[in-house]
Amino acid sequence: MKVLVIEDQKSLREDIVAYLSDKQIVCESATTFSEAEEKLASFDYNVVLIDLMLPQGNGLDLVRMLREMHSKAAILIITAKGSLEDKVAGLELGADDYLAKPFHLAELAARVSALYRRTQFDGSNEITFEEFRIDIHSKEVLVNDQRLVLTQKEYELLLLFFSNKDRVLGKNTIAEYLWGDYVDTNDHFDFIYQHIKNLRKKILEAGARPYIQNVYGMGYKFNTKPG
């Protein structure tokens, strides 16, 4: 998967690139509007992250440009404004998703993975990893061809782990991912513990290895090489 991150904020850009880059993802970045224009014109990307507020131009113009080029890239727009008009305008122009600053990198990774899957029109609505097979459409999870019955939250958790393999996910990140803006994350730490416990139990019972690991009670990690 090739991802282009268009973001003028140096620290943020570097963090995003560092977080997203792994064996499967090649992450490039553009700092300015013209640099972004150039890269978009020259290379093909699977997912393009566009910060709407760029020093020399509006990110919405890049969205328009991509769509005029009939690019197949999925577009995720990022804005600090968080205003509804931007969101609506971006989605109307052809952006695929929208993320408001400040976001958790784990959430960004989950969104990027989801977008990437959507652009793969070769019927691969499936995520596979070791003994796991997940059908995105039917939300069916198979472990060693055995069906895993998960609640909605457990399913979402599993997807988050899959897009953030070998990353430590803090409780705050998980809470915000699962319950969103409306919820005071504080209230939900106990539930995270419950959901993780149940998910882990179900996975183990299906015969998979203990991928989900506890990190000092502060967070969790989907360890691809469980010891």
Add this chain to the structure above:
Amino acid sequence: MKLVNKISLYNILLSAGVIIIGGILLFLLLDHLIEAETKHELRHYTRLVQEQIKAGADWQIIAKDVDLEIELIEQPDPRYLEFFFDETETEAIPFEGPPSHHGKGPPPGAFPPVGHPTPGDEAAPHASPQTIPIKRLTIDRQINGQWFRIKFGREIIGVGKLINTSLIAFASILTLAIGALFFGNRLLFKRVFRPFYDSLERLESYKLSDKEEVAFPPTSTEEFAVLNQRLAYFIRHSQREYTALKEFSENASHELQTPIAIIRSKLDQLLQSPNLGEKELSGIEDIQQTLQQAVHLNKTLLLLTKIGNQEFSETELIDVKVTILHFVDLFSELIQMKELDLTLDLADYTCAANPYVLDLLFSNLIHNAIKHNVKGGTISIRLTQGLFQISNTGRELEFPTEQYFNRFKKGSQQESSSGLGLAIVKQICDVSEYEISYQTDKQEHRLSVRLQGD
């Protein structure tokens, strides 16, 4: 009470007072005048009788005059040597045709009979026990060597009659005055206070968030002109302040987003560093947690500004019941954790609103009812046509009810509460013109929102 009514009331009370006092004074004056006049006439007439007797008229014939009593006496009563007045009463004779009067001096009708009624008249006075006050003069005089006692009576206009007459007169004047004042004031107000009401109307429809200035109509009344000028000044001034403040909070929130985003991503990255100990990890999570509060606060403040700016004005038809059920479901874990007894009574109701704003409204209201509840408490949510009611058990309010919707107002037990949830609710209701009310009965709290009916 309206100004015109208030002024009319005072005017009327004042005029009524003046008219009543004037009436009493006039009454006293009249009473006095009548008394003096009656005495004068009696004296004058008695002197005439004396002169007639002196001139040799037969006193017995003179005495036949109905009003007159003349008798011969041996010795004068010292009391009667001067004109002696007293008052007596006679029973009125029912008026049946004009009574015939003979005699000299007073015109007919002016002297009704004095003294006791004749036996033949008895039936009539009984039927009409009314009495007529009589002013009587008694004088003992020696005429031609003989002592005479002359008694002469005359009907005086009774105090009662006088009061009656004046009352009718003054009541009529009073009624006229009240009517004139009432309608006159109204007319006067319409003309004179026109600019005042025009200004008032403009002020009533004015909102601080309005971009335009308020234009007051010109007026020739000096006070109103000054008032309008000062009002315009204050409005301009507060508008400037308001805009500046709004822009500041908007910019501050916006500008904070980027540094917060960077801190957050740095922390997310830091969390991935290998060989982190428990201490470092827990430190990072604590910072994340605190940062989360800052994020929430910042977002909420930004939201408050945006709602206030009416940035969410696009509306669509929304199934309110579905929205409520969505949030009940979202918070179901919290409800279970607190072991709350939830009662839902939801009617189908759709209304035109901004979906995002309505989500905010219900999520905050429902979350509020859960958050401030006690373990094992109750929540009851009712939706009828256009009316949403949510009541919950909870601790007694630690601050006055009026401060309920204030920003950052929270009970001492609520450390994690931002104190902004209900401020958002209030802001939404203000902007959307939903009527919101809060009632509390110690540990029972109820919020009602009247959604714009259609």
